[in-house]
Amino acid sequence: MTRIKSLDELKNKRDELKSALSLLDDPDNPDRKVQIKVAMATCGIASGARSIKDFLTAELSKRNIPSVVTQTGCMGYCYAEPTIEVKLPGREAVIFGYVDRIKADEIIEKYIKKGELTEGVIPRNYSTID
């Protein structure tokens, strides 16, 4: 990446990145993607989040679902690890807890393909500063 030389450049770059993200999320965009975040702080990894991430990445491409699976830090729901956040284009993000392989498979088949909620949804319990 090139060096960012001024505050204006930084602002432009932020806006570019933001619009790229919102494009992914736009249900009318042909290149839209399902965005999945896997909580992978030490605690998440210890409860098996890494294999869930690998599983999701492999299965989603196998099942031809355009998606990005990324890692994040702790989401704060330690009691329900591993936790993942699924964002279908144009819809509110949903957080699932206690995700093992069976659960992950169910989430792909039920929620990502058909939009039906499965068990284990954790309601977002906080507000942020945005």
Added chain:
Amino acid sequence: MEKQITQQGQLRIALRNCGMLDPENIAESIARDAYQALGKVLKELSPQECINILKQSGLRGRGGAGFPTGLKWEIASKSQSDQKYVVCNADEGDPGAFMDRSILEGDPHSVLEAMAICGYCIGADKGLIYIRAEYPLAIKRLRIAIDQAMEDGLLGKNILGSGFNFEIKLRYGAGAFVCGEETALIHSMEGKRGEPTNKPPFPATSGFMKKPTNVNNVETFANIAPIILKGPDWFSSIGTKNSKGTKVFALAGKINNVGLIEVPMGTSLREIIYEIGGGIKEDKKFKAVQTGGPSGGCLTEKHLDTPIDYENLIEAGSMMGSGGMIVMDENDCMVSVAKFYLDFIVGESCGKCTPCRVGNKRLYEILEKITQGKGVMKDLEKLKNLSYIIKDTALCGLGQTSPNPVLSTLENFYDEYYEHVVEKKCRAGHCKNLFHYVINEELCVGCAACKRCCPVHAITGDKRMPHYIDSNICIRCGECIEKCSFDAISIQLEPKILV
């Protein structure tokens, strides 16, 4: 499995990006406003203006003692020197606390950015993060974050064309609890023994390598950028009169929703435990919350509705600490809890001053004696007196606060101590010499499952007849209570004697 949780009242400022972005990809951080505050400070504000914003915001140090951050920066900025340092204290050592690790693992750029802002304000071009080697993932992500920020020109030389230089290096700690104390931390970074020294001189005048040094906690740094971007009035509108903003707590222990939460200052313990935390495990009775780690104390039922802020916690005999909250239920013995923390302190005391090295060991021995059922009433008095002596005479913050768990449990749970000493009973069923396992004859079907698993053959009884545990032989391992399918075995304060 679906739990209906009606959680409200959390507001995430320090944790704003945790769980939202990939900490190993700076682009995602930039998309979420990382380094905007640094850019604004470098372009639009003088160091003093920036310090004034922090002073107005009312932000206080999140490491525990609650010193006003703006004031701390101002003192460091006024120290004259050719070289100054910004240090981030990431030596998180309280049992049950994991806030700082989560911030570093989830949003490292928020800390790096704030350190650079601090460097600009106090006139430092070098930053150091003191992090314990037990946090390998946090270290890895910090390294990646620093490299990426350097590459993008957000750290390093001539940041964003302002002419301001700032670089950040990591220093590893070996996990000693005392190294969270700032003078000990600085000595450890210099390669010396991690032992504290008397203050003054404060690090702000003579710190790392005898140069003015500003030490802040991870969570404090994580609060800086939003204050700069959204303004001091926004920040000071959250919280209580003297404690502004939010606080991250690590909920642990006997609570349903173990996890990381961030609530506005002034939230009550009841809200945290019953609403956000989802209540006590297995619907047992709430007994106490330990806050502030080994330097803190216990809050009990009567404190459930106290708004949590720095002052109220001190008044209740505890302290904010770094934010670990260990929830205890009726099955926890408070004497043993005090003993656990003393055991921790005895292991972590650096040994430099006598009150802490010897005094805490003696405290531990008295507690050990009490939990073994050998205590006498005079011991309770001794505990109290010795605690005050240690508090008054120890060298550093570790020693001065180390008797707090004893004092606070003595204050709030005197009757439990009394029972241990006089009646030789432990109502929580925790101290092995002070309770008995008893088989209920009416529930026992004589299946002999307990008899077979007892490692010391303390259980007798004929087939299909009620069994009996000989308390004199029993070692209280608890195997039988686990094995019994009929809930016939229970913890009792009196043994059953066969007639």
